[in-house]
Amino acid sequence: MSYQVLARKWRPQIFSDVIGQQHVLTALANGLEHQRLHHAYLFSGTRGVGKTTIARLLAKGLNCEKGITRTPCGQCVNCLEIEQGRFVDLIEIDAASRTKVEDTRELLDNVQYAPARGRFKVYLIDEVHMLSRHSFNALLKTLEEPPEHVKFLLATTDPQKLPVTILSRCLQFHLKALDVNQISNQLEYVLNAEQIESDVRARQLLARAADGSMRDALSLTDQAIALGGGKLTSDIVSQMLGTLDDAQPLEIIEALVRADGQQVMALVEQVASRGMDWENLLVETLSLLHRIAMLQLLPQQPESDPSSIEERLRLLARSISPTDLQVYYQALLVGRKELSYAPERRMGVEMALLRALAFHPKSVIEETPPSLVEAPVVPVGSTSVTPASAQPALSNEENRQAAQKVSQSLGTASTVNSPTAKLLQARSSLTRQGQTSPKKPEPAESAKAKPASSALERLVAVAEQRPQSYIPKTQEPKPIKKEAYRWRATNANIEEKQSSVTTPKSIKAALEDEKTAELTVKLVVESIQRDSWAAEIDKLNIPKLVQQVALNAFREQIDETRFCLHLRSKQHHLNSASAQKALAEALSALHGKPIELSIIEDDNPAVKTPLEWRKAIYEEKLAQARQSIISDRTIQTLQQLFDAELDEESIRPV
Known part of the structure; x- marks a missing residue:
């Protein structure tokens, strides 16, 4: 027997084999046990979480020869045929390949017939969101009131694309993505059954790479087994x-943590030599920071990884402060977000690590002392500017004393773990030194200076000192005549132009060339059927701008290798050497031989271009639509009874 991949070999055959999804399995099992069966079920969720598998298990429970049960026997003919995918009453449909309404109608034509072998005829429609709008409309009535022997099982990865009318007719079950532990435990069970050696770290890497999908995890496991030669x-x-x-x-x-920038860059160089993904480096580092933070919060948490790094993580959790850990995490997280904007991805990673180093407590303490000894704020007078000699300031001796007190306060605060607390203590000691410094006698109350804490307050104080009584005569407001408000001839034309835009006639003119997306597709398809040049353009792989050259010209074939395009003169600006070259290369690739192409201007109305064909077809459809509406009996009745008038200009084809 040929080898069967793990994803198919280990597909669950009973409900108890399914990993996770207990909220779905419980509801289905209870429904089967009490025979409270709905006629339509919708399973949604990401890829590889068990949508189709659970649908097949439900079909097996419905058609088991032992009766409707939550635990099908797996031994009867119906169960075996469902497992092998050849049960005649289980019709599996791939909606991605059968999107047309004709396919749906063909499917519904056989709904009325009774099942051939089983108890129910089950229609399993996978990727149902790929059906067209007309297919959904054709399915609505049958999905709402199907025959008693018919069950619909729908599966989709994107339920948002389904119409509300479909959703309201189904029981909806959303399957969750599996977590890393669930996938890792199932991989351990499968590998032990397959007698393949594995370690915990390998299974965790596969579970993370699967991103919640059990099928992806088994496929990756197959690939890893092939690469490792059975290990x-x-x-x-x-x-x-x-x-x-x-x-x-x-x-x-x-x-x-050691603030060793050289070692950080050396490790980055090692990563570059191995050719690893830079974003993955940040992801792994962020993951370890998260584990360290969890160990700080829950130190008694059981070991999730019995590898040798667990003890190193616990040591880091005890040595690094939670605030610094959050700074590192935030710096690397922002670095990952901005990685796509960096000139090089390695440069973005290096800058993220350097940003984390810049906020290290060691770097902060070394850079703060020069900025701590600052001149005190100089008070500014409210009515006049105080001269520099009158401003209270600290002398050189006092500055030295303040600096000594700051250094003493930093030395005595060494027991405090947080660098932020050290900075706050140093700042408070300097503030107290400035407050106790001797001050000169203050002037009288009228000339008392007010302290200004910012340049903005100084600017306000200077502005208040300006005399407000002086106003130039040239700026005096002139009296406004009442007659000035009567003459509005200049605005009348503008108002007339604005009002003319909103008339119904102008709206009709603006919407005259508007076409729906379905109509545009129909025009393109019919123009391809009528014009061979339009059909040939549809097969060319050319840019849109070059395609406009071809669509605005008709083709003249001089011989087998020479073509001449007659371009409309209104579109002469589209003609360029690069466009002509690209079009010639595309035609050569299509015909399988070199094509010599020339383009001339020609306004001969006897021959239509592809765009003119589309316009002509649109006019034909418009005439048919007008004739259909005019001859409609309901329209004629409204005209006769209510004296209604038909606005033919508003008619548009569909």
């Missing part, structure tokens, strides 16, 4: 996925 190790899986092991991101975090 599954973390090195093989990392090599296959192009990911890093935990050692390198952990060493980067340890270098960040």
Whole structure:
């Protein structure tokens, strides 16, 4: 017997084999047990979580020869044929390949017939959101009131694209993506049954790469087994996925904690030599920071990874402060967000790591002392500017004393772990020194100076000192005559133009060339059927601008290798050497031989261009639509009884 891939070999055959999705399995099992069966079920969720599998299990429970049951026997003919995919009363339809309304009508023509072998005729429609709007409309009535022997099982990855009328006729079950532990445990069970050696780290890497999909996890496992020659190790899986092991991101975090910039850049160079993905480096580093934060919050948390890095993570959790950890996490998270904007991805990673280093407490403490010794705020007078000699300031001796007190306060605060607390203590000591410094006697109350804490307040104080009584004569407001409001001849034309735009006639003119998307497609298809040149353009792989050249010209074939395009003179600006070259190359590729192309201007109305064909077809459809509405009996009755008038200019084909 040929080899069967793991994803098919280990497909669940009973409800208890399904991983997760208990909220769906419980509802279906209870419905089967009490025979409270709906006629239509909708299963939604991401790829590989069990939508089609659960639908087949439901079909097996409905058609088992032992009766409707939540635990089908798996031994009868019906169960075996459903497992093998050849049960005659289970009709599986791929909606992605049968989107037309004709396919749906053909399907519904056989609904009325009774099942041949089973108890129910089950229609399993996969990727149902791919059906067209007309197909959904054709399905509505049958989906609402199907025969008693018919059940509809719909599966989709995008339920938002389904019409509300379809959703309201179905029982909806949303399947959740599986978490890493669920996938890892199932992989362990499968690999043990297959007698394949594996380690915990390898299974976790596969579970993360699967991104919630059990089918993807089994497919990746097949690939890893083939690469490892029957063994599954973390090195093989990392090599296959192009990911890093935990050692390198952990060493980067340890270098960040030590503020060792050279070691950080050396580790980045090692990552570059292995050709790993840069975004994956940030993701792995962020994942380890998250684990460290969880260990800080829950130190008694059981080990999720029995590898050697767990002890190193716990050591980091005890040595790094939670605030610094959050700063590192935020810096790397922003770096990942801005990675696509960096000139190079490696440059973006390096700048993210340097940003994290810039906020290290060691860097902050070393840079703060020069900025701590600042001149005190100089008070500014409210009515006059105080001279520099009268401003209270600290002398050189007082500055030295203040600096000594700051250094003493920094030294005594070494027991405080947070660098922010050290900075606050240093600032408060300097503030107290400035407040206790001697001040000169203050002047009288009228000339008392008000402290200004910002340049904005100084600007306001200076502005208040300006004399407000002086106003130039040239700026005096002139009296406004009442007659000035009577003459509005200049605005009358503008108002007339604006009002003319909103007339019904102008709206009709603006919408005259508006066409629906369905009508546009019909015009293109019919023009291809009538004009061979339009059909040939549809097969060419050319840019839109070059396509406009071809659509606005008709073709003249001089011989087998020479074509001449007659371009309308109104579109002469489209003709260029590059467009002509691209069109000639596309024609050569289509015909399989070199084509010599020339373009001339020609306004001969006897021969239509592809765009003129579309316009002509549109006029034909418009005439047919007018004739159909004019001859409609309902329209004629309205005209006779209510003296209604038909606005023929508003008629549009569909």
